[in-house]
Amino acid sequence: MVLIPVTTAAGDAMQCDLKLTGGSVVDGSGGPAFEADVAVSGDRILAIGDLSDVEAQRTIDCRGKTITPGFIDIHSHADWLLIDPDHHGLVEAFVRQGMTTVVGGNCGFSPAPVSETNLGGIKEASRLIVDAPVAPRWQTMAEFLDAVDEVGPALNLAELVGHGSVRAAVTGSLRPDPPNKDELAQMERLAREALDAGCIGISTGLGYPPGIFAEHDELAAFASWAAASGKLFTSHVKAYSWASGAYQADPTEQPHNLLAIREILDAARAGGARLQVSHLIFVGHNTWPTCEDAIAMIEQARAEGLDVAFDAFPYTAGNTTASVIFPPELLPHLEQVLASPEQMEPLRAFGDATFERIGFHLRDIQIMHANAQAFDRYDGMFVGDAAEAAGMDIWDFYARLVVESHRNARVLIHKYSGSDEDQRAIETVVSHPLCTVETDTFLTATGHQNPASYGTFPRVLSTYVARGLLSFEEAVHKMTGASADRIGLGDRGRIAEGAAADLVVLDRSALADTATFDAPASYPSGIETVIVNGRPVLDDGRYDGEARAGRVLRA
Numbered sequence: 001m002v003l004i005p006v007t008t009a010a011g012d013a014m015q016c017d018l019k020l021t022g023g024s025v026v027d028g029s030g031g032p033a034f035e036a037d038v039a040v041s042g043d044r045i046l047a048i049g050d051l052s053d054v055e056a057q058r059t060i061d062c063r064g065k066t067i068t069p070g071f072i073d074i075h076s077h078a079d080w081l082l083i084d085p086d087h088h089g090l091v092e093a094f095v096r097q098g099m100t101t102v103v104g105g106n107c108g109f110s111p112a113p114v115s116e117t118n119l120g121g122i123k124e125a126s127r128l129i130v131d132a133p134v135a136p137r138w139q140t141m142a143e144f145l146d147a148v149d150e151v152g153p154a155l156n157l158a159e160l161v162g163h164g165s166v167r168a169a170v171t172g173s174l175r176p177d178p179p180n181k182d183e184l185a186q187m188e189r190l191a192r193e194a195l196d197a198g199c200i201g202i203s204t205g206l207g208y209p210p211g212i213f214a215e216h217d218e219l220a221a222f223a224s225w226a227a228a229s230g231k232l233f234t235s236h237v238k239a240y241s242w243a244s245g246a247y248q249a250d251p252t253e254q255p256h257n258l259l260a261i262r263e264i265l266d267a268a269r270a271g272g273a274r275l276q277v278s279h280l281i282f283v284g285h286n287t288w289p290t291c292e293d294a295i296a297m298i299e300q301a302r303a304e305g306l307d308v309a310f311d312a313f314p315y316t317a318g319n320t321t322a323s324v325i326f327p328p329e330l331l332p333h334l335e336q337v338l339a340s341p342e343q344m345e346p347l348r349a350f351g352d353a354t355f356e357r358i359g360f361h362l363r364d365i366q367i368m369h370a371n372a373q374a375f376d377r378y379d380g381m382f383v384g385d386a387a388e389a390a391g392m393d394i395w396d397f398y399a400r401l402v403v404e405s406h407r408n409a410r411v412l413i414h415k416y417s418g419s420d421e422d423q424r425a426i427e428t429v430v431s432h433p434l435c436t437v438e439t440d441t442f443l444t445a446t447g448h449q450n451p452a453s454y455g456t457f458p459r460v461l462s463t464y465v466a467r468g469l470l471s472f473e474e475a476v477h478k479m480t481g482a483s484a485d486r487i488g489l490g491d492r493g494r495i496a497e498g499a500a501a502d503l504v505v506l507d508r509s510a511l512a513d514t515a516t517f518d519a520p521a522s523y524p525s526g527i528e529t530v531i532v533n534g535r536p537v538l539d540d541g542r543y544d545g546e547a548r549a550g551r552v553l554r555a
């Protein structure tokens, strides 16, 4: 029941639906915690302060507890999940972390727009992210967003339109040459339609086809369309390792990952866009030391007037497709290369040499889900162990994994910004004031899971705070107010009168992440109640899979 607040005359009791009393409020601004009650009416925060006179339909006693805004996952890929009418059980893992809003459409890959040209590709590639291939019953972004609302999502969704999906809708996914004038005009129409439909920005995925083929002018054009609507331009940049097959230049002169950041800064500047560098990671032991230079480059661009920031997850591994390791020139005919012993030989030599340089190996890749029947028994294993179990050479094994999964083997790549022994780079990134927190995760019912699906936000709030890397208030800010500001949804991510009633009640003394790489599917402790648009979806530890309290947040 929704009550309109009534203050008929001075002194009359105000009424609300829900009152959280006696908690320590961390309001998402980064400012210090304060003691207060919080009143919710409908889907909004009605009042904050001493609200002992306010009558409530229901009161939750928060003494000894902390009240924060709901957490925003600024990079989630969960749009592919929320379109599934049966997602509510699976996303319990998100709600139990305190998440109330996810950003989807990341890394250039959104489920819309759909054309005859990219329909097959969308279906096929969705197998990477979700259990069953997504069968689009929409074409435009407006239709997709309406379809999510019809499902009734468990969480709120803010959507980016993917450059990759737009380009693939016009030219297909594997055509390397730049779009001609007419094609670019078609892309502009599709991108602008999506932005007008309520997308919060444009994403790019320059490590995957077709984004991997995009050059400066094309990227600057997309950035300018985002800018024209006042929205964000985000980028999975072309390289995250010190030496990468994506560039021919000598990495000892300019590390390739820094080159990639330079390129996207230039594109954003040329297009006049606000830029978000997605998952600022440093792949391979020898790439970790470039972390300070990368951050300095971003800070310098900011000092020169570009509105740029970045995001990261607090784990030294991340999920992606097994085919991500191959250089762009092989992608249009990768299967042919992998099937040919003559072509595999130089590829193996090149791969080993490049990995050696960056301080990485195929053995650092863990299979989440092979997505190919003959290989599914290796789910959860590292590639070296799996190859040994299969009695195969490691490169032959990996090549077959990629081919038989139709490039959709889901893997967890380790040595991202650190290892169990060396956490310096990852700690520097996550605790930096320009960094917002993300999961960047693929949450599925099948296969081995990414611990980020279960523990990301509690991990930053407990482990990172306990290590003294940042204050609790700063940590909350990075997953609430700061994220809301980046995506342009000013009424989320804060506890303020009139703001959306997305709230978390947690017990700091019990707060802990429990998910590990070996046993990732483990809920955190300490998150007690999660309220989405005024409705408790996690209620004193009980998850309500029927709530459907989320909605699409259109900007």
Ligand SMILES: [Zn+2]
Pocket (backbone or CB within 6 Å): 106, 107, 205, 236, 278, 279
């Ligand atoms: Zn990405």
